[in-house]
Amino acid sequence: MNLLVDDSTTAAASGLHWIDGFRALGPAFFTPLQPTPLPAPYWVGRSDDVARQLGVDADWLVSDEALDVLTGNALLPGMAPLASVYSGHQFGVWAGQLGDGRAILLGETERGLEVQLKGAGRTPYSRMGDGRAVLRSSIREFLCSEAMHGLGIPTTRALAVTGSDQRVRREEIETAAVVTRVAPSFIRFGHFEHFAANDRIDELRQLADYVIDRYYPDCRATERFGGNAYAAFLEAVSERTAALLAQWQAVGFCHGVMNTDNMSILGLTIDYGPFQFLDGFDPAHICNHSDTGGRYAFNQQPNVAYWNLHCLAQALLPLIGEQDIAIAALASYKTVFPRAFDQRMARKLGLPDGESADRGLVDAVLRLLAAERTDWTIFWRRLSDAVGSGDFTPVRDLFIDPTGIDAWLPLYAAQRASTPSADAAARMRAANPKYVLRNHLGQQAIEAAQQKDFSGVATLLTLLASPSDEHAGFEAYAGFPPDWASTIEISCSS
Structure with a gap:
């Protein structure tokens, strides 16, 4: 036809x-x-x-x-x-x-x-x-x-x-x-795995050269790894992936099915299936109903990405030449991810660019959130507003037992003491969205669309395009999820 x-x-x-x-x-x-x-x-x-x-x-x-x-x-x-x-x-x-x-x-x-x-x-x-x-x-x-x-x-x-x-x-x-x-490209780790697994080295090289020349040209002029462009390419992909995972973790995004064929060679989020933005903070949350073993739980995502990069390294090994060089090309993931995550958390806490958040301070608040399954997005947004207004009551109200947060808040205030509150609050609101695509919001838009009412899709598209803005009149979209939201099951067919 x-x-x-x-x-x-x-x-x-x-x-x-x-x-x-x-x-x-x-x-x-x-x-x-x-x-x-x-x-x-x-x-x-x-x-x-x-x-x-x-x-x-x-x-x-x-x-x-x-x-x-x-x-x-x-x-x-x-x-x-x-x-x-x-x-x-x-x-x-x-x-x-x-x-x-x-x-x-x-x-x-x-x-x-x-x-x-x-x-x-x-x-x-x-x-x-x-x-x-x-x-x-x-x-x-x-x-x-x-x-x-x-x-x-x-x-x-x-x-x-x-x-x-x-x-x-x-x-x-x-x-x-x-x-x-x-x-820019839909090429995945799996494209390289395909030709390596079938011992089609000419095609593997052709693909790698295409991607390097189009998207990673600096790898051609590198002095890294003795001028090995393929190793430099692997390192660059590793670092982009590490930066991406830091952003996922900071915003509470669960991908749900991080197979190697769902990993972008450009470090893009790709293949939205059983994804979810966290409601209550559970580090071990599994958003994919098909993931019975919890391989892709929220707190496993950074390690899974690193595992997937090892698969990519194995596929590129015929081009890189030496296993030690391939391993060295992956090494920066272990430094880039934690550094990028620290930077993201510093922004969420309103600290100036270049200033790192105290790791103990971050770990302490994450433990508090996990203990009561405190809503991830609402906590960080209320903290942003509280820094601006000076009223931390709405933050304390998120906890059944406020003892822990009461002890944490003075430590946090001491860390940002050198930053004017208005500046910190503005920085925090930019880093802590008011609106995310929660499962129940998507479900409501879907159910309306199934009746040929697409207004919910249009509304969400507008809100999510500028998620840190206030969007007066749409506050309900930034509220707590209803009880029925916890019954939504998303799987690999989602």
């Missing part, structure tokens, strides 16, 4: 112009194919910010043609859709060949951004799956991609979600949807 839009004038009005990027690597890396159309698509949500980043024409984005293109029912001239092949470790076990089972890359724009449809139909890598995404998971990914960007956390983006009444079977019958995802 040829889905190409015939009207080149209309197509050019989109503002999108396509170049060869990943596709130039050649057929060993992907399978060309066209998306599978969905009947009677409709808009669920659009991100104007992502559209501006892509250079998409605002009028075109609301057109019927855009709806068809972003559902996979039509292609613009210059699009060359494909599904890429990769492998990976899932839950710590080698899973062999995986690949884009329900994602189809439409191409790369002249602005250096790839555009991908998730849920656009079966591919050769679907492994008996239907290649579809459901409305529920598509809304979650759309909103969380943009929420993470609003928080300043590296992430893939989401241009739009479209829906259809076509039925899809998961745990129950649901309706289909498509997310349009955007990123």
Whole structure:
């Protein structure tokens, strides 16, 4: 079936112009194919910010043609859709060949951004799956991609979600949807694992050279590791990953399924499935109902990332040459992560840039929060406001037994004594969001959308784009989760 839009004038009005990027690597890396159309698509949500980043024409984005293109029912001239092949470790076990089972890359724009449809139909890598995404998971990914960007956390983006009444079977019958995802690259650790595991060293080198030249060019001129560009590349990926994990931990974000095929080679948050922002602070919280062993619990995420980097190092070893060099290239993760986390916590505490938070002070408050499962986001926001107002009663009210927080607050005041309260409070509000995409907020928007009411999606998109702002009149979105929120189960199909 040829889905190409015939009207080149209309197509050019989109503002999108396509170049060869990943596709130039050649057929060993992907399978060309066209998306599978969905009947009677409709808009669920659009991100104007992502559209501006892509250079998409605002009028075109609301057109019927855009709806068809972003559902996979039509292609613009210059699009060359494909599904890429990769492998990976899932839950710590080698899973062999995986690949884009329900994602189809439409191409790369002249602005250096790839555009991908998730849920656009079966591919050769679907492994008996239907290649579809459901409305529920598509809304979650759309909103969380943009929420993470609003928080300043590296992430893939989401241009739009479209829906259809076509039925899809998961745990129950649901309706289909498509997310349009955007990123400089969707290459994962698993792409490198695939070619290394199959002893295809020429393709492994070709892939590594492509990524280095496109995204890590400084590795070519390095004197690190005796000028070994591949080792320098591994070190750079390790450090980006460490910085990303520090941001996740500081904001209370649980990814839920950190398989190696879900790890971005650019240090982006990628593949939003059973994610969750913490409600009550439980360091061992497991957000993925499928994770019966707790491998991806919140407090395990930094170690899992390091384990995944070891898998990447093993895949790159034929290029790096010596195991000792590969191990050395990973070493900085152990210094970058704690340093980056300390910096994040210092900002949350309102300390000036460059000043480190006292580790004992941070550990003490984390123990207090964990002891009573105090709400993570609300605690840090109330602390920010209290520093500004001088009234710490709302902070104390979060604890059934305030003895511990009463002892901690004077120690905290002593640490920030040299910083004017107004300056500290402003810094803290920027680092401590008022709004995050809690599960119950997403669920409410999903249930409304299932009735064709997309206002909840639009409201959350607006709030999450500037999560540290007050947004007067929307305070309920920053309140405590209802009791029923704890009954929401999210799994690998979410």
